[in-house]
Amino acid sequence: MSDDQVVSMTARRGERCPGCQKPSVERYRPFCSKRCAEVDLGRWLKGGYRIPTDEAPAPGEPVETDEDMPR
Template sequence: MVDERPCAVCNRPAKPEYRPFCSKRCADVDLNRWLSEQYRIPTEEPPDGEEPPPDA
């Protein structure tokens, strides 16, 4: 009964229905973070900002 881990996103006490998170919002945050890492190539990350199309 001592196995209460804090929310992996905000470190608040996790709710049983949302474990290992404290809320659906934190679960979504972690999911989105995980998904974005899956879809992103970890090398040669361009800086933030919209670049104009190459054809001038």
């Protein structure tokens, strides 16, 4: 595979930052800056782009339901 080919295919001009719509910067493509890239990543981690799944919430999470129970 040729790296040059990959670059020419991905280095599109006129690309816009998904975060703020400013022209994207090659280094942080498709974002305009590291900041926007991190914001987007943060959204990912918070589930903003959550992928639909049938999986239940992570097991092992302690369920605290007896706070109001008499001792």
